[in-house]
Amino acid sequence: MFTRKKVLLIGLLLAGSLFIIVFGFFHFAPKKASDVKPKIMIVTKTSDPNVEFWQALAAGTKVAAKEFGVDIEIVGPRTESDVEGQINLLNTIANYGPLPDAIILAPIDYEEMMPTIEKIKKAGIELVTIDSSVKSGLSSSAIYTDNIAAGDKAGTEAAALLSSSSRVAIINSDKESLSLYERESGVRQALARFPGIRILDTYFCHGEEEKAYEITKNLLSGHDPVDGIITLNETTTQGAARAVKDLGFQRGVKLVGFDSSIQGISQLEEGELQAIVVQKPFNMGYLAVKTSVKVLNKMKVDSHIDTGSEVITQANMYTDENEKLLFPFGER
Amino acid sequence: MRLFAFKRIQSSIAVAFSCLILLTTLILSFISYHLSADAVKKKSQDSTNEIIDQVNTSINSYISSMEYISVMALNNADIRDFIRSSSHVNLVSDNETRLRIRDYFHSVLSSHKDITSVMLFGANGSLYVSDRDKPNLKPNLNASKQTWFVKAKEAQGLVVVSPPHIQNLYQKEYRWVITLSREIRSADDKQSLGVFSIDLDFDVINKICNDIRIGSSGYLFIVDEVGKIIYHPQQQILYSNLKSEMIDQVLSSDTGSFTTDEGNESRMYMIKKSGYGWNIVGVAYLNELVSNKQEMQQSLFLWGFVCLMIGLVLAILLSRRLSSPVKRLEACMREIEKGNFDIRSDILSVNEIGKLSLRFNMMIGKIRELMDRIMVEQEFKRKSEMKALQAQINPHFLYNTLGSIVWMAEKNKMEEVVTMTVALGNLFRASIGKGSELIPIQAEMEHIKHYLTIQKIRYKSMDYQIHVDDRILNFKTLRLILQPLVENCIYHGIKYKTGTGIIQVTGELMEDCILLKVIDNGIGMQEEQRERILLQDEPFEDKGVGVTNVNERLRLAFGERYGLSYNSVLGKGTEVTVCIPIID
Numbered sequence: 083m084f085t086r087k088k089v090l091l092i093g094l095l096l097a098g099s100l101f102i103i104v105f106g107f108f109h110f111a112p113k114k115a116s117d118v119k120p121k122i123m124i125v126t127k128t129s130d131p132n133v134e135f136w137q138a139l140a141a142g143t144k145v146a147a148k149e150f151g152v153d154i155e156i157v158g159p160r161t162e163s164d165v166e167g168q169i170n171l172l173n174t175i176a177n178y179g180p181l182p183d184a185i186i187l188a189p190i191d192y193e194e195m196m197p198t199i200e201k202i203k204k205a206g207i208e209l210v211t212i213d214s215s216v217k218s219g220l221s222s223s224a225i226y227t228d229n230i231a232a233g234d235k236a237g238t239e240a241a242a243l244l245s246s247s248s249r250v251a252i253i254n255s256d257k258e259s260l261s262l263y264e265r266e267s268g269v270r271q272a273l274a275r276f277p278g279i280r281i282l283d284t285y286f287c288h289g290e291e292e293k294a295y296e297i298t299k300n301l302l303s304g305h306d307p308v309d310g311i312i313t314l315n316e317t318t319t320q321g322a323a324r325a326v327k328d329l330g331f332q333r334g335v336k337l338v339g340f341d342s343s344i345q346g347i348s349q350l351e352e353g354e355l356q357a358i359v360v361q362k363p364f365n366m367g368y369l370a371v372k373t374s375v376k377v378l379n380k381m382k383v384d385s386h387i388d389t390g391s392e393v394i395t396q397a398n399m400y401t402d403e404n405e406k407l408l409f410p411f412g413e414r
Numbered sequence: 415m416r417l418f419a420f421k422r423i424q425s426s427i428a429v430a431f432s433c434l435i436l437l438t439t440l441i442l443s444f445i446s447y448h449l450s451a452d453a454v455k456k457k458s459q460d461s462t463n464e465i466i467d468q469v470n471t472s473i474n475s476y477i478s479s480m481e482y483i484s485v486m487a488l489n490n491a492d493i494r495d496f497i498r499s500s501s502h503v504n505l506v507s508d509n510e511t512r513l514r515i516r517d518y519f520h521s522v523l524s525s526h527k528d529i530t531s532v533m534l535f536g537a538n539g540s541l542y543v544s545d546r547d548k549p550n551l552k553p554n555l556n557a558s559k560q561t562w563f564v565k566a567k568e569a570q571g572l573v574v575v576s577p578p579h580i581q582n583l584y585q586k587e588y589r590w591v592i593t594l595s596r597e598i599r600s601a602d603d604k605q606s607l608g609v610f611s612i613d614l615d616f617d618v619i620n621k622i623c624n625d626i627r628i629g630s631s632g633y634l635f636i637v638d639e640v641g642k643i644i645y646h647p648q649q650q651i652l653y654s655n656l657k658s659e660m661i662d663q664v665l666s667s668d669t670g671s672f673t674t675d676e677g678n679e680s681r682m683y684m685i686k687k688s689g690y691g692w693n694i695v696g697v698a699y700l701n702e703l704v705s706n707k708q709e710m711q712q713s714l715f716l717w718g719f720v721c722l723m724i725g726l727v728l729a730i731l732l733s734r735r736l737s738s739p740v741k742r743l744e745a746c747m748r749e750i751e752k753g754n755f756d757i758r759s760d761i762l763s764v765n766e767i768g769k770l771s772l773r774f775n776m777m778i779g780k781i782r783e784l785m786d787r788i789m790v791e792q793e794f795k796r797k798s799e800m801k802a803l804q805a806q807i808n809p810h811f812l813y814n815t816l817g818s819i820v821w822m823a824e825k826n827k828m829e830e831v832v833t834m835t836v837a838l839g840n841l842f843r844a845s846i847g848k849g850s851e852l853i854p855i856q857a858e859m860e861h862i863k864h865y866l867t868i869q870k871i872r873y874k875s876m877d878y879q880i881h882v883d884d885r886i887l888n889f890k891t892l893r894l895i896l897q898p899l900v901e902n903c904i905y906h907g908i909k910y911k912t913g914t915g916i917i918q919v920t921g922e923l924m925e926d927c928i929l930l931k932v933i934d935n936g937i938g939m940q941e942e943q944r945e946r947i948l949l950q951d952e953p954f955e956d957k958g959v960g961v962t963n964v965n966e967r968l969r970l971a972f973g974e975r976y977g978l979s980y981n982s983v984l985g986k987g988t989e990v991t992v993c994i995p996i997i998d
Contacts, residue, residue, distance in 0.1 A: 145648055149631055348586050351552075364650045390654070400580060402642070403653040409580050409588050 119153045122374050123182040124367075125171060126158035127190050127213065133162070134343065135363045138410045139212075142367025143186070150375045155182070163289070165191045172198045176205055184208040184374040187221075208377045212370045215260065215386070222377045225370050225387045227361040229261045232391035233268020233314075236338050236359045239393050240269075240310050243336040243356050246278040248309035251301050253285045253294055253318045265314045265340065282308060287318055294321025302329050309335065316341040319358065323349040342394065342408050350396055357395045360407055365389045424730075424737040431729030436722060443718040450710055455700075459671075459684065462628050462696045466686045469634060470694050472622055476528060477690060480594040480612045481573055483522055483532070487610060488598060490518060493534065496542070497598055497607045512543050519545035530589055530613045531581065537606040539563060550584050557583065557609070566595035566609045575690040577642050578616040590616035619645060632681075632698040637661055639691035664695050673700065739767040743774060755782045796970060811901075812838075818872045834871050837864040844893075851971065852997065855921060855928070856887040862896045862919055869904055875914050876904065882921035886928050890997040892971055895964045899932045899978075899990050902961055907936020907988055927976070928994050935987040944982045961990075968994065 124143055126136045140156050147154040159167030168190050175181070176198065185207055189195055192214060199220055203209060209221040215229070240250060252269060254262055266284060273279050285301075287293035294313065298321060301308045311326075313319040319339030323346070326337055339346065339358045349355040366389045376383045398404055487493055496511045519532040523545050534542040539558025544551060557563045562576040576593040591613035598607045619636075623645045626634040636644035641661045643649055651657045663672055664685055673682045680700040688694050739761045749757040755778060761771035815838055822831045844861040859882055866878040900917060908915025918933040939947070948965050965978045972995050982988040 142650070145651070148633075148647070151631055344586060344588070347588065351582070362650070362654060365654050365656060368648075368651055369656070400582065405580050406650050406653055409590065 120183040129158035139363035139367035142364035146371035188213040228388040229264035230268040233265035237269040237272025250310040291321040294318040298322040298325035427733035435725035562593040852890040903934040907934040930992040938984040939982040
């Protein structure tokens with residue numbers, strides 16, 4: 083009945099139509115996948131609404147979530163030093179769900195939470211770390227501010243403000259913090275390029291603004307006051323700036339700080355502070371979500387992404403770019 | 415079209431139809447897909463435009479209310495007095511008016527929640543009146559460096575709307591605002607008297623724009639006439655050069671709409687020029703604009719496939735219907751090939767195939783007629799030949815026999831004359847017969863006996879014997895087959911033999927045939943002579959038409975396998991065997 087040729091041609095026709103169908107469905111169908119939005123959980127260092135860094139970061143993640151069509155949930159412990167609280171948060175997610183597709187984590191203490199992170203990875207959740215240069219093979223990418231570079235900027239700015247034979251003190255907060263340590267080495271690396279500038283000891287205030295205030299006061303009121311002070315985080319900057327103001331701008335000491343705050347901005351305007359180095363939390367949040375989406379889509383991502391930092395002075399604080407950086411919408 | 419060269423028309427038609435249907439379905443699907451995709455695109459374009467219009471309207475309503483306030487303020491008697499006086503006298507002295515103005519500003523502020531501050535500046539940028547109390551203001555406040563102040567002076571009395579900026583005139587208060595400012599000029603000499611400013615909380619516009627969704631990831635942004643971004647959801651990202659926006663294209667676009675070519679990420683920009691030099695731009699992702707594009711594609715594919723399948727089935731049915739009469743006609747022809755001329759094609763449709771069938775039937779009728787005619791003619795021919803043959807036998811024999819009778823009569827051999835005459839008479843009676851070709855073997859034997867009797871009288875040196883199986887006597891044979899054979903024996907076998915020639919006629923019944931034999935002991939034949947004796951077209955000497963004629967008649971009557979066979983030994987004699995079927 084059926085000649086071989088006929089069978090062949092009918093087969094070809096069927097195969098052709100089948101091909102078109104399959105092609106049609108497979109070529110166009112994957113785009114529909116956006117119907118089911120991937121869920122990304124962002125675990126910050128604190129859920130405190132007064133800490134602007136995390137608020138700006140959250141704003142960045144929200145913008146990215148809208149752009150890339152993902153659902154995000156932002157959680158965090160009460161304070162930035164609550165290691166236990168953060169670990170508990172992660173454990174709750176890992177143990178009771180609902181499991182997100184990816185977690186963006188700002189680890190307070192990476193070493194401490196290693197077992198929890200391993201548990202999360204075992205549950206098949208992708209991990210991206212932010213605000214920490216520590217990166218193990220468990221996280222697909224680390225998105226953070228290059229603190230050495232930021233410290234270098236602060237050091238360079240301070241050197242530019244000071245005369246060639248000046249004495250500079252560094253006020254740090256915590257000995258344990260890796261990012262602060264990196265900032266300090268960045269500062270030292272920059273100041274080393276100016277042989278005339280002498281660096282005094284690094285002072286630690288252990289997270290207390292009052293201590294920073296005292297240290298600054300001592301540094302300025304002795305027989306041999308310093309010419310410049312570099313403070314490495316918001317707390318130390320606040321304390322130092324307050325001391326400078328209270329001492330009435332003694333001998334025109336130059337103060338270079340880190341991280342913006344309302345006080346910092348007004349101190350900058352009033353000349354108590356000469357410069358602050360700010361991070362870009364909005365970009366960090368945006369890039370974290372963008373990178374997570376790439377990881378979820380099995381695309382290649384950079385293992386380290388530096389979101390950069392900016393030096394803000396009285397002169398440039400109201401440029402378009404820096405206004406946005408210093409004054410996120412709806413925050414003040 | 416070798417592709418369609420099938421063994422069956424049905425296949426060719428089916429395949430051709432299928433291809434046609436496939437092609438048509440594809441083209442139709444393609445066209446309808448594009449048409450509806452365009453329609454969907456147009457629709458979402460319209461809705462995007464609507465969104466932009468709404469945003470434009472609400473932004474404009476805020477700005478025009480600011481403008482309205484500014485007009486009201488400038489027409490306020492206190493303010494006019496204050497400004498007029500401030501150009502001449504020391505303004506600090508006029509504290510009472512200043513307080514009244516401040517109260518007025520306060521009332522404006524409390525009735526407009528979106529407005530964060532109302533201020534009046536001197537021409538040099540120093541603050542005249544603000545809605546705030548002094549401690550909230552920065553000391554030594556001077557607005558002369560502020561962009562909105564400069565712009566207002568440049569605009570010479572026209573309303574200027576600033577891009578959003580941080581209002582940094584207050585102590586520890588940094589708000590994003592849009593400042594509407596206008597210069598106050600003296601009516602007579604067009605001298606600058608001061609600048610009036612109103613700040614609108616930018617959050618208002620931010621909220622309007624932030625809530626806008628164009629598709630699921632489309633967005634809206636506002637850019638002013640010099641390309642400065644007023645609002646963009648990803649402004650920081652743009653400033654960090656992590657992304658870029660098509661601001662140049664937006665500013666240079668004349669049509670109010672353009673589309674980028676970024677493959678899957680292609681965007682459509684729709685621009686609306688608002689007042690105050692702002693461009694409100696709606697951006698939609700093309701693949702989202704037609705978000706139901708995929709659904710459309712899928713349903714089109716599905717329906718295309720269903721149509722294709724229906725088409726294929728129809729094509730097969732149709733082709734079968736078309737080709738079945740042809741097949742039936744072919745079956746008829748095959749019957750005819752087998753020799754069945756009685757068959758008639760039963761296709762009665764009026765189309766080409768029906769006509770073909772009709773012609774076919776007519777042709778078969780004609781062929782049958784011709785064949786019948788040929789058969790009749792053959793029959794006729796055979797009969798006439800037979801008659802000729804019979805006629806051929808008689809004269810020779812009659813002449814000779816009559817000669818013998820005359821000779822015997824002269825010798826007074828009366829007894830023999832009687833015998834011979836009786837035999838001759840019987841012989842004739844038998845040979846005239848009754849028209850029937852087939853006679854019982856017995857009759858044929860009688861006939862040959864008469865013949866031999868005559869011949870024996872004529873040739874003294876000859877004798878004969880007849881041995882026939884009794885069982886065959888009633889079976890039928892052709893008449894006058896033995897006589898020519900015997901005649902041949904006598905004239906060619908025995909005539910030249912010295913001594914007595916004996917002719918034996920035998921008849922025996924075999925399993926499937928009857929064998930009649932004529933055996934003589936004459937001179938016999940040479941091998942080649944024997945071989946040629948039955949060949950019709952080679953009459954040799956006097957052997958006579960008799961033998962070949964007998965053979966022909968036998969074969970015509972009974973078929974190829976029947977007839978004569980010769981067996982001869984030179985000097986010893988010849989044996990002729992007649993093979994005929996057993997016929998009752």
